Amino acid sequence: MTELRVTPVAGLPEIGAGDDLGALIAGAVELAAGDVVVVAQKVVSKAEGRVLDLADVEPRPEAVEIAGTGEDPRFIEVVLQEAVRIVRRRGSLLVCETRHGLVCASAGVDRSNAPGDDRVVLLPLDPDASAARIRTALPDGVGVIVSDSFGRPFRQGTTDVAIGVAGIRPLLDLRGTPDASGYELRSTQIAVADEIAGAAQLVMGKLDGIPAAIVRGLRMGGNGRGSDLVMPRERDLFR
Amino acid sequence: MTELRVTPVAGLPEIGAGDDLGALIAGAVELAAGDVVVVAQKVVSKAEGRVLDLADVEPRPEAVEIAGTGEDPRFIEVVLQEAVRIVRRRGSLLVCETRHGLVCASAGVDRSNAPGDDRVVLLPLDPDASAARIRTALPDGVGVIVSDSFGRPFRQGTTDVAIGVAGIRPLLDLRGTPDASGYELRSTQIAVADEIAGAAQLVMGKLDGIPAAIVRGLRMGGNGRGSDLVMPRERDLFR
Numbered sequence: 357m358t359e360l361r362v363t364p365v366a367g368l369p370e371i372g373a374g375d376d377l378g379a380l381i382a383g384a385v386e387l388a389a390g391d392v393v394v395v396a397q398k399v400v401s402k403a404e405g406r407v408l409d410l411a412d413v414e415p416r417p418e419a420v421e422i423a424g425t426g427e428d429p430r431f432i433e434v435v436l437q438e439a440v441r442i443v444r445r446r447g448s449l450l451v452c453e454t455r456h457g458l459v460c461a462s463a464g465v466d467r468s469n470a471p472g473d474d475r476v477v478l479l480p481l482d483p484d485a486s487a488a489r490i491r492t493a494l495p496d497g498v499g500v501i502v503s504d505s506f507g508r509p510f511r512q513g514t515t516d517v518a519i520g521v522a523g524i525r526p527l528l529d530l531r532g533t534p535d536a537s538g539y540e541l542r543s544t545q546i547a548v549a550d551e552i553a554g555a556a557q558l559v560m561g562k563l564d565g566i567p568a569a570i571v572r573g574l575r576m577g578g579n580g581r582g583s584d585l586v587m588p589r590e591r592d593l594f595r
Numbered sequence: 596m597t598e599l600r601v602t603p604v605a606g607l608p609e610i611g612a613g614d615d616l617g618a619l620i621a622g623a624v625e626l627a628a629g630d631v632v633v634v635a636q637k638v639v640s641k642a643e644g645r646v647l648d649l650a651d652v653e654p655r656p657e658a659v660e661i662a663g664t665g666e667d668p669r670f671i672e673v674v675l676q677e678a679v680r681i682v683r684r685r686g687s688l689l690v691c692e693t694r695h696g697l698v699c700a701s702a703g704v705d706r707s708n709a710p711g712d713d714r715v716v717l718l719p720l721d722p723d724a725s726a727a728r729i730r731t732a733l734p735d736g737v738g739v740i741v742s743d744s745f746g747r748p749f750r751q752g753t754t755d756v757a758i759g760v761a762g763i764r765p766l767l768d769l770r771g772t773p774d775a776s777g778y779e780l781r782s783t784q785i786a787v788a789d790e791i792a793g794a795a796q797l798v799m800g801k802l803d804g805i806p807a808a809i810v811r812g813l814r815m816g817g818n819g820r821g822s823d824l825v826m827p828r829e830r831d832l833f834r
Contacts, residue, residue, distance in 0.1 A: 360601035458749075
């Protein structure tokens with residue numbers, strides 16, 4: 357019987373620019389072909405130096421206008437720089453489309469809430485390349501997902517999704533395959549990489565400071581890109 | 596170290612109206628306090644007799660118009676009966692809001708693709724009540740999620756989400772709690788029940804005819820309703 361096991365990766369140091377995340381993870385856990393390593397976007401971005409200090413940001417007038425009285429216009433400026441399009445706006449809350457085609461709050465820009473800390477963390481420039489880079493340090497046959505927490509239309513709360521993948525096929529395409537009864541053809545594609553990212557969040561989120569988890573028992577393999585999970589705009593009823 | 600284990604429930608019989616799903620699951624697997632049982636909506640609905648034969652359905656003119664030449668107007672009629680509102684439409688594809696506040700394709704109405712099989716399966720009338728009913732047959736402290744596969748705006752593929760829950764708190768509310776650094780207050784709610792439903796799908800979907808899975812190692816507890824995961828319309832930027 358297939359059993360899935362999801363284990364947090366403990367013992368990683370605080371991650372900074374230039375750190376080799378793949379080597380750190382490979383040194384912290386036993387990995388075998390078929391395992392999938394899920395790494396939180398925030399540490400991937402930190403390792404890649406995708407961090408800005410708001411002290412260095414000059415907001416354009418539009419950013420000042422959107423920020424109003426409750427938001428930092430320099431933060432909005434960074435969001436506008438990271439966005440290719442504003443999909444929805446309520447006050448200073450911006451749901452944006454990023455250059456990767458991702459639709460998420462603040463174009464994925466994460467801010468520290470710590471007083472006096474003006475650094476913001478941006479999404480990786482190419483999350484698939486990030487995943488592939490991490491994968492080079494891991495044993496053959498191990499897949500990698502770079503995950504981030506996204507809100508969703510219609511539903512409360514965030515779920516983690518896969519913004520970058522390497523060494524796995526992120527969509528399970530059941531279209532045209534027979535179901536258990538043998539004669540019904542299914543019409544579904546399942547976003548397995550998003551479900552794996554969500555499963556990993558369940559063990560990462562409960563233990564503070566845990567930026568990675570291993571999912572074992574999937575036996576997925578294949579290849580694909582995070583962008584396979586992005587609905588093409590012409591087919592998207594909500595964009 | 597926390598480890599999550601997700602195991603499919605094998606050996607359940609074909610489910611029909613009146614079957615006691617909770618008793619069947621309790622008889623098929625060992626359960627202990629803290630486990631969460633995820634049950635696919637389709638078998639829950641079948642056990643509750645939420646099945647219609649399209650032969651008994653008379654489509655209204657609007658259903659005939661929406662169906663066009665490519666869809667069965669009787670199927671559209673059932674979708675319209677199950678919907679309180681059409682959120683988006685492309686041809687005969689309807690994204691609807693159900694009476695539960697869920698937004699999903701075809702108002703959650705599932706159709707058999709088998710030739711000559713005109714039965715359709717509707718969502719449970721009250722998925723939280725369904726979860727609570729299943730839970731009465733299970734050991735104390737076991738949580739229940741009724742899951743369904745939903746498409747999402749912006750992203751390809753379905754993920755399983757929790758449409759009904761019993762004995763767990765579906766949202767993990769981190770708002771105002773300190774993070775690992777001890778002084779950053781987080782602003783997130785995490786839709787853990789949706790992530791658990793997705794994790795369960797990973798083992799249910801790969802083995803045809805497996806309608807339930809057990810997730811162990813969560814230690815969540817609490818109480819809540821599936822509707823806790825539904826974004827109130829006044830806060831929803833996409834409805």
